Amino acid sequence: MSERFTVRAGWGALLLLLLTLGCAERRVPASVRSRTLWVMGTEASVVLPGSDADRLANAADRVETVFQETESRLSRFRDTSELTAINRQAGLSPVSVSPETLHTLNLALTYARLTGGAFDPTVAPLVALWQAASTAGVPSPATVARCLSLIGYTKVQSDPVAKSVFLSHEGMQLDLGGIAKGTAVDRAAAALLAAGHDRFLIDLGGDIRCQGAPDGQPAWRVGVRDPFDKRQLLGVVRMAPSSAIVTSGNYERFIVVDGQRYGHLIDPRSGYPVRGMAGVTVMADEAGVADAMSTALFVLGMDQATALLARHPGIEAMLIPDRKPLEIWVTPGLKPRFEPSAEYQAAVRLLPI
Ligand code: FAD
Ligand code: MG
Helix, strand or coil, X not given: CCCCCEEEECCCCCEEEEEEEXXXXXXXXXXXXXXXXXXXXXXXXXXEECCCHHXXXXXXXXXXXXXXXXXXXXCCCCCCCHXXXXXXXXXXXXXXCCHXXXXXXXXXXXXXXXXXXXXXXCCHHHHHHHHHHHHHCCCCHHHHHHHHCCCCHHHEEEECCCCEEEECCCCCCCCCCCCHHHHHHHHHHHHHHHCCCCCEEEEECCEEEEECCCCCCCCCEEEEEECCEEEEEEEEEECCCEEEEEEEECCCCEEEECCEEEECCECCCCCCECCCXXXXXXXXXXXHHHHHHHHHHHHHHHHHHHHHHHHCCXXXXXXXXXXXXXXXXXXXXXXXXXXECHHHHHHEEECCC
């Protein structure tokens, strides 16, 4: 996150609170209130229309409780989390887990299957291998191949009756970092709806879910940054009334080895960092789905991503290939919701699906 709260004038006659978060930018009119939280190593925000401070405090407390629960269960940075227990017992024994952990894992396995393993929650050993490359150098093909033997979502046993999870090979590691922010946002949205909040926006480090719309506005508006120049806004997405939006990019987290830039997203099928895409933004009903799909479409690249989107009409996406001049490919369902900034209008293309 490069910028925090900056108050700017603009966007019609409104004074705006411009919040720069992850890869997406939100322009929030002054007629809303927002509260910022710090969880899961990132910044989160809860935004509500109107000026009722108590109502916002109530909503933010509920969201924070959900996020803290998720972090205590699913963080790979915590020794006491269920995820760490699963990883510790890899190849040894199944571990009993909470319904939340089982739900997030099962969603991850579902999207691993749907994407032919482009999204894979067992990719962690490869992520670690490539993270180490910045000091250890690029791994040899033999090292990558050895690491690949530990990867594979089909080696995860999720038992719905015993409510347990088992990684069948020693050395396997589960990392739900590509989906758990999304499922946490979905749980937080469910908690707000259950408490009677019917208009809100929740942002967890760029995983955004919204409900309803701000006062006097037809929709929440979420900005998407240019992956090649994150100071620039590609445009704004007018969100559907109950929907989520998530972006995956290579420009925020990457390593440089021997002058070559490697992104943090790994193709679990080849064992190598992904090339070919600069940014993928996905809009779906649920943030967990949008999170997994944005990672998967990024891994798949333009052609396979387009084919996958053609088979899943409920998923809207914006694909930006890693080439110049910049092209912004959008699904037919996203096109009417996307307002490109003036300088990007000519770059917009319709995906052939
Ligand atoms: P996404 O594109 O959504 O996901 C990328 C992440 O998924 C990568 O970082 C990698 O780990 C994994 N991945 C890579 N390739 C694939 C693939 N092909 N399929 C599936 N997954 C892949 N960060 C901190 O710095 N400190 C913390 O204490 C911390 N705690 C966290 C606790 C929880 C419960 C969660 C969910 C996240 C936490 N994080 C923390 C953030 C986490 O480490 C990741 O940085 C983050 O989840 C990645 O999200 P993203 O939106 O940047 O990228
Ligand atoms: Mg993701």
